Amino acid sequence: MEPILVAKNLSKKYGKVVALDDANLELYPGEVLGVIGDNGAGKSTLIKVLCGAVIPDSGEILLDGKQVSFTSPIEARTLGIETVYQNLALSPALSITDNMFLGREIRQKGFMGKFLRFLDKKAMAEEARKRLSELGLLTIQNINQLVETLSGGQRQGVAVARATSFGTKVVIMDEPTAALGVKESRRVLELIGEVRARGIPIILISHNMPHVFEVADRIHIHRLGTRLCVIDPKKYEMSDAVAFMTGAKEPPAN
Amino acid sequence: MNKISDDISKDLKDQPKFTTDIGNKDQDHHSFELGEQTTLKKIQHFLHGNPTIVPVIILILSVIGFGFIAGGKFFSAFNLSLIVQQVTIVGILAAAQTLIILTAGIDLSVAAMMVLASVFMGKLSVEMGIPTLPAILVGMISGVATGAFNGLLVTRLRLPPFIVTLGTWNIFFALVIFFTGSQSIRSSDIEANAPLFHFWGERINLGGFVFTYGAFLMIGIFIFLWFLLNRTAWGRHVYAIGDDKEAAELSGIRTDRMLVSIYAVAGLVVAIGAWVSIGRVGSVSPTSFYEGNLDSITAVVIGGTSLFGGRGTIIGSLFGALIVGVFSSGLSIAGLDVLWQRFALGCLIIIAVGIDQWIRKVSN
Numbered sequence: 001m002e003p004i005l006v007a008k009n010l011s012k013k014y015g016k017v018v019a020l021d022d023a024n025l026e027l028y029p030g031e032v033l034g035v036i037g038d039n040g041a042g043k044s045t046l047i048k049v050l051c052g053a054v055i056p057d058s059g060e061i062l063l064d065g066k067q068v069s070f071t072s073p074i075e076a077r078t079l080g081i082e083t084v085y086q087n088l089a090l091s092p093a094l095s096i097t098d099n100m101f102l103g104r105e106i107r108q109k110g111f112m113g114k115f116l117r118f119l120d121k122k123a124m125a126e127e128a129r130k131r132l133s134e135l136g137l138l139t140i141q142n143i144n145q146l147v148e149t150l151s152g153g154q155r156q157g158v159a160v161a162r163a164t165s166f167g168t169k170v171v172i173m174d175e176p177t178a179a180l181g182v183k184e185s186r187r188v189l190e191l192i193g194e195v196r197a198r199g200i201p202i203i204l205i206s207h208n209m210p211h212v213f214e215v216a217d218r219i220h221i222h223r224l225g226t227r228l229c230v231i232d233p234k235k236y237e238m239s240d241a242v243a244f245m246t247g248a249k250e251p252p253a254n
Numbered sequence: 255m256n257k258i259s260d261d262i263s264k265d266l267k268d269q270p271k272f273t274t275d276i277g278n279k280d281q282d283h284h285s286f287e288l289g290e291q292t293t294l295k296k297i298q299h300f301l302h303g304n305p306t307i308v309p310v311i312i313l314i315l316s317v318i319g320f321g322f323i324a325g326g327k328f329f330s331a332f333n334l335s336l337i338v339q340q341v342t343i344v345g346i347l348a349a350a351q352t353l354i355i356l357t358a359g360i361d362l363s364v365a366a367m368m369v370l371a372s373v374f375m376g377k378l379s380v381e382m383g384i385p386t387l388p389a390i391l392v393g394m395i396s397g398v399a400t401g402a403f404n405g406l407l408v409t410r411l412r413l414p415p416f417i418v419t420l421g422t423w424n425i426f427f428a429l430v431i432f433f434t435g436s437q438s439i440r441s442s443d444i445e446a447n448a449p450l451f452h453f454w455g456e457r458i459n460l461g462g463f464v465f466t467y468g469a470f471l472m473i474g475i476f477i478f479l480w481f482l483l484n485r486t487a488w489g490r491h492v493y494a495i496g497d498d499k500e501a502a503e504l505s506g507i508r509t510d511r512m513l514v515s516i517y518a519v520a521g522l523v524v525a526i527g528a529w530v531s532i533g534r535v536g537s538v539s540p541t542s543f544y545e546g547n548l549d550s551i552t553a554v555v556i557g558g559t560s561l562f563g564g565r566g567t568i569i570g571s572l573f574g575a576l577i578v579g580v581f582s583s584g585l586s587i588a589g590l591d592v593l594w595q596r597f598a599l600g601c602l603i604i605i606a607v608g609i610d611q612w613i614r615k616v617s618n
Contacts, residue, residue, distance in 0.1 A: 074506045089504035091497040093564040098490050103506030105487040117486045146303060 002065060004029050004201055005050070005081070005170050010059035012045055019045040020056065021225035025203075027170060032192060032202045034216030034233070036209070038245050042225040044174075047205055051083040051172050052076030063169065074103075080169030084176060088159040092148035097121070097128040099147050100162045131161045135194050153184030160191050164200055171195060172203045177211055189215050209238045221245055302613050305558040305566055308606075309573035312556070316577060320584030328587050331462035338469045341579035343368075343534055343543065345472045346527035347550035348557070348571040349479055350520035355554050356483075357496040357516055358563025359415035363404060364524050365546025366426035369538075371396045371528035373430050376439040376538035379448040386448040394525045400426060401521020405514035423547065434540040441536035455533025468530040472572075475523060479568045482519075492516055496563025552599065553578055556606045560614065577602070 003026040012020040019042045027033050037043040048054035050061065052070040061068050063079060070076040073083060090099050101124050107113035108120040125143050132143070137157040147155060156176055163171050173192070177185040185208075192215050195202060206212050212219060213233045221228045221244050228244055229251035243249035301307060320328050327333060347364045354361040375393035378384040384392075400422070407418040444451050454468035483489035491512050494502040503509050532538055557574025559566025578599060585595045 073504055077506060083504075085504060087501070089498075089501040091494040091501055091505075091564070093497040094490065094493055098494075099505075102490070102494055102502070105490065107487070117488070118481075119485055119487060119490070121485075149299070149303075 001028055003027055003062075004064060005203075006062040007046070007050060008060050008062070010046065010049055010056045010061075012042075012049065012054065012056045018042075018225050020049065020059075023059070023222070023226045025050070025220060025227065027201050027203055029201055030196065030199055031217040032196050032204055032215050034212035034219040035203060035205045035222060036207075036212055036219060036241060036245060037222030041222045041245070043205060043222040045225075046222065047083075047172060047174060047203070050076075050203070051081060080167060081172065082163035082166075082168045082170070083172040084156070084159045084163050084174065086175045086178060088155055090147050090155060090159055093146060095144045095146055096132075096150075096158055097125050097143050099158060100124075100128045100131065100165065102162075104166060127165075128161070131165045132157070134198070135161050135164070135191060137161065137191075151184065152180050153187045156180070156184075156188050157191060160188075160195060164195055164198065168200055170203065171200055172205070174205050175207065176204070177206065177208055185211065209241065213238055213241075221251070223247065298613060298615070301609075305560075305610075305613065306570040306573065307558075308609055309557045309570050309577060312602075313573050313577050313580065316580045316584065320580060320588070324584050324587040328584055332464060333583060333587070335463040335465055335469075337576065337579040337583050339464070339466050339534075340583070341553075341575040342466065342468045342472045343527060343531050344546060344549045344553055344578065345572060345575040346475060346523060346530060347546050348553035348575050349472075349475050349568060350523040350527070351550040351554045352557070352559055352566065352568050352571040353479070353492060353516050353520045353523075354415065355496075355551070355559050355561060356492050356563060356566060357513060358499075358561075359408065359496075359513075360419065360551065360561070361404065361415065361517075361520065362419040362547050362551075363400070363423040363426055364520070364550055365543040366423045366430065367397060367400045367521060368524045368528045368531060368546065369540065369543055370400060370426045370430050370433075371525040372532050372538050373433050373439075373540065375451065375528065376444065376448075376532065377433060379451070380439050380443050383447075386450040389448065390450075390529060393528055394522060397521040397523075397525025397528065398518045399521070401524065402514055402518040404521075405517030408517070409510040409513050430540045434538075436540055438540065439538040444532065444537065451529065451532040452536070453533055454530040455536065466534065468533055471526070471530060475526065476568055476572045479523070483568055488512075488515070493564050496565075498564070549578070552603055555610075556602055558606070558610065560610050561607065562614070565610075565614070574606075 005027040007023065007025040010020050010023045023042065023046055025046065035043050035047070045054060049056045052073040052075055055071055063081065068079055070079065076083070091102065094102070106120045106123050106127070108118045112118040113120065129143050135157065137154070147158060150158065176188050176192070180188060189211060192202060192204065204212065204216060216233055219231050219233055219241065221231065221241060223245060231241065231244070231252065240249065244251045347368065350364055351361055371393040374396045375389045378392055379386050379389035404415070404418055404422055407413055407422070408415050454471055455466055457464050457466050483492060491502065491507050494505065494507060495509050495512055499509055531543065535542060553574035554566070554571045555561065555574070556577050557566070557570035557572070559570055581598050581602070582595050585598060586592070
């Protein structure tokens, strides 16, 4: 099987600090790839390069086998790489529907939409409801509820629904459970399962080992700015992963 | 739906589990509860979702209150319609100001911008003999250009809107003095050369209620902006930028370009206000509306729009302007000194911002 997203030999320096040193990454269709690493290992730089927030000094990114380059998250998004940011990038004072379609609104047909540029609120609400129920988030009763009235987990749900709604090829999730309690974290892990079940591969960055080991199909371990190894969570213990991450143990040869 | 859940539970079974004992995977496994709510919390939530309710209540209470205090004179059709006439200019400025404040900005230059546009219109048509309509067009362009200039300074130089417009307020005011040489353009000259400038000041009597055309235009502007803000993507983006600029950027909104366009639209509204102001005042005076900047901010704040951006309604600002008008009128009919009007207004501003702060706490 061909990987859907490939990062090859990415390098990035901030002054004398080497954040990425010839780093590689492959994401295969339909999988959840966990990305773990110690603080300062360069995993957030890696993710920022993949989502367009940071431009690498060298290296290339292939999406569906074609080389791509982007200079902003918006460009990455138009190519089908969606990111659910740790802070979710939602507008709390806007409704769920408004948030899901922010920057990609549906306009009314005919004169009203073309010349007066009126929004098709009905179509947007319907679509939003459909997306949320596909992800099993139907319990959000009112689609026109303001996002700030939602709980942390619900907001995560809205952000994920938005990320998976527009012809998405890859979803990057940055620390999706970091701000959540135990129960809400569980819902979000299930949400990740739902997204994968719909065939959209996910890159999951998390500090939470149990969460990564529970949902990831493969785990990419990042160390000193590059990929140390990729392990199968069924074959290794969490303590092994931590040992690889910190350099206490030699990684397996891939 | 069922099929998907089945797939997932199958998928999840294949996963190693470390926390199976946490959480309950029953049919309610996707519900997220909201906490218990007290009555006060409910009120807070309600006001939070309906920020215009507060100014509406204040407006109704103040009209009733002044009806008692000031008596029938206050309640007369003539006086009530006079209030609407009196708030026309501040109302239009407040409409423009609302757009800026919704983006978490502030515009101290709106009134100076308006006077500058009216000076261009007056100078061109009265003193240079250019036909009225092209002169009006130049005035509109002046408004859009000065507004966009503010927007460009805010976005390109990354300066706080407060500082930018504090600067441009003085710049625009200086330009007004430069172009007019501190001389007013007389009402009689305008009437003789460009009577169209007085159009919005003309009155119409509807069963005792006397309205200027300008008052209708003001209401028209509010309705237009309401549609713009609530029914178009542009309007939703105004809110998104004020709410969380970074999030808006990440959602794909070109925030800098949007901000410049918001300032430019505000400038256009201000320029329309300039035309109306010539009708209302009769002449073009370089020193008029000196307090218009702060009055417009007062109306917006009393109207329930948050100075922190992203929250508020355009119609609230209309109510805010009307509240200010009702207070001024009511207190003066009641025979109170002007100082008490200022005093009351000051209290209103502080109460309005206090309520806003309290309502905003809801999201935490």
